[in-house]
Amino acid sequence: MTEVALLFEETDKLGRVSMVDTGRVFVDVEDHSLLTRLAVGNLVALRGQTQQEYLVAIVERITRNTQEELLEEEEDKEGNIPLGQALEDTVRAVVVGTYRTVDGDDNNVFKRGADSFPQIDRDCYVIAGKNLQNLMNLLSRDVKESERLQLGRFVADRSALAIASGDRFFQRHASVLGSTGSGKSWAVALILERASRLPHVNIIVLDMHGEYSPLCTESGAFAQRFKIAGPGDLDQPEAGAIFLPYWLLNREEMISMFVDRTDQNAPNQSSRFTFHVQQLKESYLQSQKKTDVLSTFTVDSPIPYELPELISRLKDDNTQMVPGKTTEKQGEWHGKLTRFISRLEAKMADRRYGFLFQPPGESMDYDWLSNFIRALMLSTQTDSRGIKVVDFSEVPPDVLPIVAGVFARLLYDVQFWMEPTQRTPLAIVCDEAHIYLPVREDADAVEKRALAVFETIAKEGASMESLCS
Ligand SMILES: Nc1ncnc2c1ncn2[C@@H]1O[C@H](COP(=O)(O)OP(=O)(O)O)[C@@H](O)[C@H]1O
Ligand SMILES: [Mg+2]
Structure with a gap:
Protein backbone atom coordinates (compact mmCIF):
# COMPACT_ATOMS: atom_id res chain seq x y z
CA MET A 1 0.00 0.00 0.00
CA THR A 2 1.21 3.50 -0.87
CA GLU A 3 2.43 5.63 1.98
CA VAL A 4 -0.06 8.30 3.03
CA ALA A 5 1.24 11.75 2.05
CA LEU A 6 -0.34 13.74 4.87
CA LEU A 7 -0.02 12.11 8.24
CA PHE A 8 -0.46 14.36 11.26
CA GLU A 9 0.75 13.98 14.83
CA GLU A 10 -0.94 15.55 17.83
CA THR A 11 1.95 18.09 17.87
CA ASP A 12 0.90 19.39 14.43
CA LYS A 13 -2.56 20.31 15.66
CA LEU A 14 -3.08 24.07 15.58
CA GLY A 15 -6.70 24.32 16.70
CA ARG A 16 -10.25 24.11 15.45
CA VAL A 17 -12.39 25.79 12.83
CA SER A 18 -14.44 28.52 14.47
CA MET A 19 -15.94 30.37 11.55
CA VAL A 20 -16.47 29.72 7.86
CA ASP A 21 -17.74 31.91 5.07
CA THR A 22 -17.79 31.46 1.31
CA GLY A 23 -14.18 32.50 0.86
CA ARG A 24 -12.33 32.05 4.12
CA VAL A 25 -12.01 29.97 7.21
CA PHE A 26 -11.07 31.10 10.72
CA VAL A 27 -9.28 28.83 13.11
CA ASP A 28 -9.24 29.19 16.89
CA VAL A 29 -5.72 28.36 17.92
CA GLU A 30 -5.32 25.94 20.81
CA ASP A 31 -1.59 25.33 20.62
CA HIS A 32 -0.27 28.85 21.18
CA SER A 33 3.36 27.79 20.80
CA LEU A 34 2.67 26.54 17.27
CA LEU A 35 1.41 29.97 16.30
CA THR A 36 4.83 31.53 16.70
CA ARG A 37 6.18 29.15 14.04
CA LEU A 38 3.40 29.93 11.58
CA ALA A 39 3.75 32.59 8.88
CA VAL A 40 1.50 34.08 6.26
CA GLY A 41 1.73 31.89 3.17
CA ASN A 42 2.15 28.65 5.15
CA LEU A 43 -0.23 25.80 4.53
CA VAL A 44 -2.68 24.24 6.94
CA ALA A 45 -4.92 21.20 6.59
CA LEU A 46 -8.52 21.11 7.81
CA ARG A 47 -10.17 17.80 8.37
CA GLY A 48 -12.82 17.37 5.68
CA GLN A 49 -16.04 15.43 5.28
CA THR A 50 -14.47 12.03 5.79
CA GLN A 51 -11.45 10.54 7.52
CA GLN A 52 -9.73 10.33 4.14
CA GLU A 53 -10.16 13.99 3.27
CA TYR A 54 -8.33 17.19 4.17
CA LEU A 55 -8.94 20.68 2.83
CA VAL A 56 -5.66 22.47 2.22
CA ALA A 57 -5.62 26.20 2.98
CA ILE A 58 -3.09 29.05 2.74
CA VAL A 59 -2.66 31.21 5.84
CA GLU A 60 -3.59 34.82 5.13
CA ARG A 61 -3.69 36.43 8.55
CA ILE A 62 -2.47 35.58 12.00
CA THR A 63 -3.86 37.49 14.97
CA ARG A 64 -2.99 37.40 18.64
CA ASN A 65 -5.29 39.05 21.18
CA THR A 66 -4.27 39.21 24.80
CA GLN A 67 -7.16 39.61 27.19
CA GLU A 68 -7.42 39.86 30.94
CA GLU A 69 -9.52 37.17 32.52
CA LEU A 70 -10.36 35.86 35.97
CA LEU A 71 -8.39 32.72 36.74
CA GLU A 72 -11.20 30.95 38.58
CA GLU A 73 -9.25 27.78 39.22
CA GLU A 74 -6.61 29.80 41.10
CA GLU A 75 -8.98 31.15 43.75
CA ASP A 76 -7.05 31.74 46.99
CA LYS A 77 -8.07 30.90 50.58
CA GLU A 78 -9.87 34.22 51.04
CA GLY A 79 -11.92 33.56 47.93
CA ASN A 80 -10.07 36.13 45.80
CA ILE A 81 -9.80 35.26 42.15
CA PRO A 82 -6.59 36.56 40.53
CA LEU A 83 -6.52 38.24 37.10
CA GLY A 84 -4.48 36.54 34.44
CA GLN A 85 -3.74 36.89 30.76
CA ALA A 86 -5.59 34.83 28.20
CA LEU A 87 -4.37 34.43 24.67
CA GLU A 88 -6.93 34.52 21.91
CA ASP A 89 -5.14 33.50 18.76
CA THR A 90 -6.87 33.22 15.42
CA VAL A 91 -5.68 32.28 11.99
CA ARG A 92 -7.48 33.22 8.81
CA ALA A 93 -6.88 31.03 5.78
CA VAL A 94 -8.24 30.51 2.31
CA VAL A 95 -8.96 27.00 1.09
CA VAL A 96 -7.08 26.20 -2.11
CA GLY A 97 -7.35 22.46 -2.54
CA THR A 98 -8.59 19.10 -1.40
CA TYR A 99 -6.39 16.16 -0.50
CA ARG A 100 -7.64 12.60 -0.17
CA THR A 101 -5.69 9.63 1.06
CA VAL A 102 -7.94 7.42 -1.04
CA ASP A 103 -10.09 8.53 -3.96
CA GLY A 104 -11.70 5.71 -5.88
CA ASP A 105 -8.83 3.54 -7.06
CA ASP A 106 -6.26 6.28 -6.52
CA ASN A 107 -4.17 6.99 -3.48
CA ASN A 108 -2.90 10.37 -2.37
CA VAL A 109 -4.92 12.64 -4.62
CA PHE A 110 -4.64 16.41 -4.52
CA LYS A 111 -6.91 18.63 -6.55
CA ARG A 112 -7.37 22.36 -6.75
CA GLY A 113 -10.43 23.91 -5.12
CA ALA A 114 -12.51 22.89 -2.14
CA ASP A 115 -14.87 20.00 -2.70
CA SER A 116 -16.82 21.05 0.38
CA PHE A 117 -16.77 23.85 2.90
CA PRO A 118 -14.97 23.11 6.13
CA GLN A 119 -17.22 22.55 9.11
CA ILE A 120 -17.12 24.14 12.52
CA ASP A 121 -14.96 22.43 15.13
CA ARG A 122 -12.99 20.42 12.59
CA ASP A 123 -9.34 19.95 13.51
CA CYS A 124 -6.74 22.10 11.82
CA TYR A 125 -3.12 20.99 11.36
CA VAL A 126 0.00 22.81 10.27
CA ILE A 127 1.51 21.27 7.12
CA ALA A 128 5.28 21.28 7.60
CA GLY A 129 8.36 19.12 7.24
CA LYS A 130 7.76 15.74 5.68
CA ASN A 131 4.04 16.46 5.15
CA LEU A 132 4.87 19.61 3.19
CA GLN A 133 7.44 17.84 1.05
CA ASN A 134 5.01 15.03 0.33
CA LEU A 135 2.28 17.48 -0.62
CA MET A 136 4.59 19.44 -2.93
CA ASN A 137 5.71 16.24 -4.59
CA LEU A 138 2.08 15.34 -5.12
CA LEU A 139 1.51 18.66 -6.92
CA SER A 140 4.10 17.87 -9.55
CA ARG A 141 3.59 14.11 -9.59
CA ASP A 142 1.56 14.11 -12.79
CA VAL A 143 3.84 16.50 -14.70
CA LYS A 144 5.72 14.66 -17.41
CA GLU A 145 9.50 14.63 -17.02
CA SER A 146 9.98 16.62 -20.23
CA GLU A 147 7.47 19.30 -19.15
CA ARG A 148 8.79 19.94 -15.67
CA LEU A 149 9.53 23.61 -15.12
CA GLN A 150 11.43 24.10 -11.91
CA LEU A 151 10.46 27.49 -10.54
CA GLY A 152 12.50 27.32 -7.37
CA ARG A 153 12.11 26.09 -3.84
CA PHE A 154 9.33 26.71 -1.38
CA VAL A 155 10.03 29.39 1.19
CA ALA A 156 8.17 27.35 3.79
CA ASP A 157 10.50 24.41 3.27
CA ARG A 158 13.64 24.88 1.22
CA SER A 159 14.04 21.19 0.67
CA ALA A 160 10.80 21.07 -1.35
CA LEU A 161 11.15 21.88 -5.06
CA ALA A 162 8.49 24.04 -6.70
CA ILE A 163 7.76 22.36 -10.00
CA ALA A 164 5.14 23.60 -12.46
CA SER A 165 3.99 22.02 -15.66
CA GLY A 166 5.78 24.11 -18.31
CA ASP A 167 3.02 23.38 -20.75
CA ARG A 168 0.24 24.57 -18.47
CA PHE A 169 2.24 27.44 -16.97
CA PHE A 170 2.75 29.13 -20.33
CA GLN A 171 -0.84 28.55 -21.35
CA ARG A 172 -2.05 30.82 -18.62
CA HIS A 173 -1.47 34.42 -17.60
CA ALA A 174 1.04 34.99 -14.87
CA SER A 175 2.49 38.07 -13.30
CA VAL A 176 5.57 38.66 -11.22
CA LEU A 177 5.00 41.53 -8.84
CA GLY A 178 7.22 43.37 -6.41
CA SER A 179 8.77 46.74 -5.73
CA THR A 180 11.70 48.05 -7.77
CA GLY A 181 14.87 46.13 -7.10
CA SER A 182 13.10 43.22 -5.45
CA GLY A 183 14.39 40.80 -8.08
CA LYS A 184 11.51 40.49 -10.55
CA SER A 185 13.68 40.64 -13.68
CA TRP A 186 16.09 38.14 -12.17
CA ALA A 187 13.24 35.81 -11.36
CA VAL A 188 11.94 36.14 -14.92
CA ALA A 189 15.41 35.47 -16.35
CA LEU A 190 15.63 32.37 -14.20
CA ILE A 191 12.23 31.12 -15.37
CA LEU A 192 13.32 31.75 -18.97
CA GLU A 193 16.51 29.81 -18.46
CA ARG A 194 14.61 26.87 -17.01
CA ALA A 195 11.97 27.18 -19.74
CA SER A 196 14.65 27.07 -22.42
CA ARG A 197 15.18 23.41 -21.54
CA LEU A 198 11.56 22.54 -22.28
CA PRO A 199 10.63 21.14 -25.67
CA HIS A 200 8.82 23.42 -28.17
CA VAL A 201 9.44 26.55 -26.16
CA ASN A 202 8.36 29.73 -27.95
CA ILE A 203 8.69 32.88 -25.88
CA ILE A 204 9.21 36.50 -26.86
CA VAL A 205 10.46 38.90 -24.21
CA LEU A 206 9.74 42.61 -24.60
CA ASP A 207 12.83 44.02 -22.94
CA MET A 208 12.52 47.74 -22.26
CA HIS A 209 16.01 48.45 -20.90
CA GLY A 210 18.11 45.88 -22.72
CA GLU A 211 18.72 44.13 -19.41
CA TYR A 212 18.04 40.66 -20.80
CA SER A 213 20.83 40.90 -23.40
CA PRO A 214 23.22 38.78 -21.29
CA LEU A 215 20.83 35.85 -21.81
CA CYS A 216 21.75 36.05 -25.51
CA THR A 217 25.42 36.92 -25.39
CA GLU A 218 27.13 35.60 -22.28
CA SER A 219 28.51 32.10 -21.99
CA GLY A 220 25.69 29.63 -21.61
CA ALA A 221 23.44 31.93 -23.68
CA PHE A 222 20.10 30.35 -24.43
CA ALA A 223 18.14 33.15 -26.09
CA GLN A 224 18.27 34.91 -29.42
CA ARG A 225 18.57 38.67 -29.51
CA PHE A 226 16.60 41.16 -31.56
CA LYS A 227 16.53 44.90 -31.20
CA ILE A 228 14.19 47.60 -32.40
CA ALA A 229 16.61 49.49 -34.66
CA GLY A 230 18.23 52.57 -33.16
CA PRO A 231 19.73 55.59 -34.95
CA GLY A 232 22.99 53.65 -35.42
CA ASP A 233 21.21 50.88 -37.32
CA LEU A 234 19.78 53.02 -40.09
CA ASP A 235 22.77 52.85 -42.39
CA GLN A 236 24.36 49.60 -41.23
CA PRO A 237 21.77 47.56 -39.34
CA GLU A 238 23.34 45.20 -36.83
CA ALA A 239 22.19 41.56 -36.80
CA GLY A 240 18.73 41.18 -35.35
CA ALA A 241 17.78 44.86 -35.88
CA ILE A 242 14.02 45.15 -36.35
CA PHE A 243 12.32 47.85 -38.39
CA LEU A 244 8.63 48.43 -37.93
CA PRO A 245 7.71 50.46 -41.02
CA TYR A 246 5.02 53.10 -40.47
CA TRP A 247 2.66 51.28 -42.82
CA LEU A 248 2.27 48.54 -40.21
CA LEU A 249 0.55 51.06 -37.97
CA GLN A 358 13.28 55.37 -42.45
CA PRO A 359 12.97 51.61 -43.00
CA PRO A 360 15.19 49.92 -45.59
CA GLY A 361 13.92 49.97 -49.16
CA GLU A 362 12.97 46.29 -49.19
CA SER A 363 10.33 46.95 -46.54
CA MET A 364 8.17 48.29 -49.37
CA ASP A 365 8.07 44.82 -50.92
CA TYR A 366 4.79 43.04 -50.65
CA ASP A 367 6.39 39.98 -49.05
CA TRP A 368 8.47 41.90 -46.56
CA LEU A 369 6.02 41.41 -43.69
CA SER A 370 5.70 37.67 -44.04
CA ASN A 371 9.47 37.29 -44.35
CA PHE A 372 9.99 39.40 -41.28
CA ILE A 373 7.47 37.46 -39.24
CA ARG A 374 8.93 34.19 -40.40
CA ALA A 375 12.36 35.31 -39.23
CA LEU A 376 10.97 36.25 -35.86
CA MET A 377 8.51 33.49 -35.19
CA LEU A 378 9.79 30.44 -36.90
CA SER A 379 13.40 30.71 -35.94
CA THR A 380 12.69 27.83 -33.59
CA GLN A 381 12.62 25.52 -36.57
CA THR A 382 16.14 26.25 -37.68
CA ASP A 383 17.54 27.19 -34.32
CA SER A 384 16.96 25.29 -31.12
CA ARG A 385 16.73 28.50 -29.17
CA GLY A 386 13.03 29.29 -28.87
CA ILE A 387 13.45 32.25 -26.55
CA LYS A 388 13.75 35.60 -28.23
CA VAL A 389 14.58 38.82 -26.48
CA VAL A 390 13.52 42.00 -28.23
CA ASP A 391 15.39 45.03 -26.97
CA PHE A 392 13.25 48.20 -26.96
CA SER A 393 15.83 50.35 -25.18
CA GLU A 394 16.43 52.69 -28.13
CA VAL A 395 12.76 53.40 -28.77
CA PRO A 396 11.90 57.01 -27.80
CA PRO A 397 9.58 56.98 -24.76
CA ASP A 398 6.75 58.94 -26.41
CA VAL A 399 6.13 56.21 -28.99
CA LEU A 400 7.03 53.23 -26.78
CA PRO A 401 3.40 52.28 -26.05
CA ILE A 402 2.51 52.36 -29.74
CA VAL A 403 5.59 50.44 -30.79
CA ALA A 404 5.16 47.76 -28.14
CA GLY A 405 1.47 47.60 -29.07
CA VAL A 406 2.13 47.29 -32.82
CA PHE A 407 4.73 44.63 -32.23
CA ALA A 408 2.41 42.60 -30.00
CA ARG A 409 -0.48 43.08 -32.43
CA LEU A 410 1.65 41.74 -35.27
CA LEU A 411 2.51 38.63 -33.30
CA TYR A 412 -1.15 38.17 -32.47
CA ASP A 413 -2.49 38.77 -35.98
CA VAL A 414 0.04 36.45 -37.47
CA GLN A 415 -1.30 33.61 -35.36
CA PHE A 416 -4.57 34.05 -37.22
CA TRP A 417 -3.00 34.19 -40.65
CA MET A 418 -1.08 31.01 -40.03
CA GLU A 419 -2.41 27.61 -40.91
CA PRO A 420 -3.67 26.12 -37.63
CA THR A 421 -1.27 23.21 -38.07
CA GLN A 422 1.69 25.60 -38.37
CA ARG A 423 0.69 27.68 -35.35
CA THR A 424 3.06 27.49 -32.43
CA PRO A 425 1.70 28.72 -29.13
CA LEU A 426 3.63 31.81 -28.18
CA ALA A 427 4.16 33.34 -24.77
CA ILE A 428 4.85 37.06 -24.51
CA VAL A 429 6.82 38.30 -21.53
CA CYS A 430 6.31 42.00 -20.85
CA ASP A 431 8.96 43.35 -18.50
CA GLU A 432 8.35 46.81 -17.06
CA ALA A 433 4.81 46.67 -18.44
CA HIS A 434 3.81 49.74 -16.42
CA ILE A 435 5.98 51.89 -18.71
CA TYR A 436 3.88 51.31 -21.78
CA LEU A 437 0.68 49.89 -20.30
CA PRO A 438 -0.29 52.38 -17.62
CA VAL A 439 -3.67 51.67 -16.10
CA ARG A 440 -4.81 55.14 -15.26
CA GLU A 441 -7.55 57.55 -16.04
CA ASP A 442 -5.32 60.07 -17.77
CA ALA A 443 -3.58 57.59 -20.10
CA ASP A 444 -3.01 59.47 -23.36
CA ALA A 445 -4.22 58.36 -26.78
CA VAL A 446 -0.98 56.52 -27.54
CA GLU A 447 -1.08 54.60 -24.26
CA LYS A 448 -4.76 53.75 -24.66
CA ARG A 449 -4.04 52.16 -28.05
CA ALA A 450 -1.34 49.97 -26.53
CA LEU A 451 -3.62 48.98 -23.66
CA ALA A 452 -6.33 48.00 -26.11
CA VAL A 453 -3.93 45.74 -28.02
CA PHE A 454 -2.66 43.96 -24.93
CA GLU A 455 -6.18 43.64 -23.55
CA THR A 456 -7.25 41.89 -26.73
CA ILE A 457 -4.31 39.54 -26.48
CA ALA A 458 -4.99 38.83 -22.83
CA LYS A 459 -8.68 38.17 -23.42
CA GLU A 460 -8.71 36.43 -26.77
CA GLY A 461 -5.23 35.07 -27.26
CA ALA A 462 -6.05 31.56 -26.16
CA SER A 463 -2.76 30.35 -27.51
CA MET A 464 -0.78 33.41 -26.53
CA GLU A 465 -0.09 34.33 -23.01
CA SER A 466 1.77 37.03 -21.25
CA LEU A 467 3.95 37.20 -18.25
CA CYS A 468 4.32 40.71 -16.97
CA SER A 469 6.72 41.94 -14.41
N1 LIG B 1 17.76 35.92 -6.17
C1 LIG B 1 18.63 36.89 -6.00
N2 LIG B 1 19.70 36.73 -5.22
C2 LIG B 1 20.59 37.72 -5.03
N3 LIG B 1 20.51 38.94 -5.62
C3 LIG B 1 19.47 39.17 -6.42
C4 LIG B 1 18.48 38.17 -6.66
N4 LIG B 1 17.58 38.69 -7.49
C5 LIG B 1 17.97 39.93 -7.76
N5 LIG B 1 19.10 40.24 -7.13
C6 LIG B 1 19.84 41.53 -7.16
O1 LIG B 1 18.90 42.58 -7.08
C7 LIG B 1 19.10 43.51 -8.14
C8 LIG B 1 17.75 43.97 -8.68
O2 LIG B 1 17.07 42.89 -9.25
P1 LIG B 1 16.08 43.06 -10.47
O3 LIG B 1 15.67 41.69 -10.86
O4 LIG B 1 16.68 43.92 -11.51
O5 LIG B 1 14.88 43.81 -9.75
P2 LIG B 1 13.49 44.32 -10.36
O6 LIG B 1 13.37 43.78 -11.75
O7 LIG B 1 12.46 43.76 -9.40
O8 LIG B 1 13.53 45.79 -10.29
C9 LIG B 1 19.91 42.78 -9.20
O9 LIG B 1 20.85 43.61 -9.81
C10 LIG B 1 20.61 41.70 -8.44
O10 LIG B 1 21.91 42.11 -8.11
MG1 LIG C 1 13.17 44.69 -13.54
Missing part, protein backbone atom coordinates in the same frame (compact mmCIF):
# COMPACT_ATOMS: atom_id res chain seq x y z
CA ASN A 250 -3.19 51.11 -38.32
CA ARG A 251 -5.18 54.29 -38.67
CA GLU A 252 -5.82 54.74 -34.95
CA GLU A 253 -2.15 54.25 -34.12
CA MET A 254 -0.95 56.80 -36.68
CA ILE A 255 -3.59 59.29 -35.64
CA SER A 256 -2.86 58.93 -31.95
CA MET A 257 0.77 59.71 -32.76
CA PHE A 258 0.29 62.69 -35.04
CA VAL A 259 -3.06 64.30 -34.34
CA ASP A 260 -3.44 66.51 -31.31
CA ARG A 261 -7.02 65.80 -30.29
CA THR A 262 -7.42 69.19 -28.67
CA ASP A 263 -6.72 70.86 -32.02
CA GLN A 264 -9.95 72.14 -33.59
CA ASN A 265 -8.76 70.77 -36.92
CA ALA A 266 -8.22 67.27 -35.54
CA PRO A 267 -11.29 65.78 -37.33
CA ASN A 268 -10.16 67.26 -40.67
CA GLN A 269 -6.64 65.94 -40.19
CA SER A 270 -7.88 62.46 -39.34
CA SER A 271 -10.28 62.31 -42.24
CA ARG A 272 -7.75 63.51 -44.85
CA PHE A 273 -5.14 61.12 -43.51
CA THR A 274 -7.60 58.21 -43.75
CA PHE A 275 -8.71 59.19 -47.23
CA HIS A 276 -5.21 59.42 -48.68
CA VAL A 277 -3.86 56.32 -46.97
CA GLN A 278 -6.79 54.32 -48.30
CA GLN A 279 -6.07 55.59 -51.80
CA LEU A 280 -2.33 55.02 -51.56
CA LYS A 281 -2.80 51.46 -50.32
CA GLU A 282 -5.26 50.83 -53.12
CA SER A 283 -2.83 52.04 -55.80
CA TYR A 284 -0.06 49.98 -54.24
CA LEU A 285 -2.23 46.84 -54.47
CA GLN A 286 -3.12 47.72 -58.06
CA SER A 287 0.53 48.16 -58.96
CA GLN A 288 1.26 44.74 -57.45
CA LYS A 289 -1.77 43.23 -59.23
CA LYS A 290 -3.19 41.94 -55.93
CA THR A 291 -6.76 41.92 -57.17
CA ASP A 292 -7.93 39.43 -54.53
CA VAL A 293 -6.77 41.68 -51.67
CA LEU A 294 -8.19 44.78 -53.37
CA SER A 295 -11.74 43.76 -52.63
CA THR A 296 -11.17 43.07 -48.93
CA PHE A 297 -8.47 45.43 -47.68
CA THR A 298 -9.21 48.31 -45.31
CA VAL A 299 -7.30 51.39 -44.31
CA ASP A 300 -5.97 49.38 -41.36
CA SER A 301 -4.53 46.56 -43.45
CA PRO A 302 -0.73 46.32 -43.32
CA ILE A 303 -0.04 47.33 -46.90
CA PRO A 304 2.96 49.49 -47.85
CA TYR A 305 2.50 53.06 -49.06
CA GLU A 306 4.95 55.88 -49.69
CA LEU A 307 5.06 58.40 -46.87
CA PRO A 308 6.54 61.22 -49.02
CA GLU A 309 3.60 60.77 -51.38
CA LEU A 310 1.16 61.02 -48.48
CA ILE A 311 2.79 64.23 -47.31
CA SER A 312 2.70 65.68 -50.79
CA ARG A 313 -1.03 64.96 -51.05
CA LEU A 314 -1.68 66.45 -47.62
CA LYS A 315 0.27 69.56 -48.67
CA ASP A 316 -1.88 69.85 -51.77
CA ASP A 317 -4.99 69.78 -49.57
CA ASN A 318 -3.46 72.30 -47.23
CA THR A 319 -2.73 74.83 -49.96
CA GLN A 320 -5.52 74.08 -52.39
CA MET A 321 -7.41 77.00 -53.99
CA VAL A 322 -10.74 76.36 -55.66
CA PRO A 323 -12.76 78.52 -58.06
CA GLY A 324 -15.10 80.88 -56.25
CA LYS A 325 -17.93 83.04 -57.64
CA THR A 326 -15.62 85.79 -58.77
CA THR A 327 -12.11 84.88 -57.69
CA GLU A 328 -10.36 81.80 -56.37
CA LYS A 329 -11.02 80.92 -52.76
CA GLN A 330 -9.36 78.64 -50.23
CA GLY A 331 -10.20 74.94 -50.49
CA GLU A 332 -12.02 72.97 -47.80
CA TRP A 333 -8.82 71.94 -45.96
CA HIS A 334 -6.78 75.00 -46.66
CA GLY A 335 -4.41 75.70 -43.76
CA LYS A 336 -6.11 73.08 -41.58
CA LEU A 337 -3.46 70.40 -41.94
CA THR A 338 -0.38 72.52 -41.21
CA ARG A 339 0.33 71.17 -37.74
CA PHE A 340 -0.35 67.60 -38.78
CA ILE A 341 2.10 67.87 -41.66
CA SER A 342 4.79 69.47 -39.57
CA ARG A 343 4.48 66.77 -36.88
CA LEU A 344 4.79 64.09 -39.55
CA GLU A 345 7.80 65.75 -41.16
CA ALA A 346 9.55 66.28 -37.84
CA LYS A 347 9.26 62.60 -36.90
CA MET A 348 10.24 61.45 -40.40
CA ALA A 349 13.48 63.37 -40.21
CA ASP A 350 14.37 62.34 -36.66
CA ARG A 351 16.78 59.39 -36.73
CA ARG A 352 15.53 58.13 -33.38
CA TYR A 353 12.25 57.30 -35.12
CA GLY A 354 14.12 55.82 -38.06
CA PHE A 355 12.93 52.27 -37.32
CA LEU A 356 9.42 53.54 -38.17
CA PHE A 357 9.96 56.20 -40.81
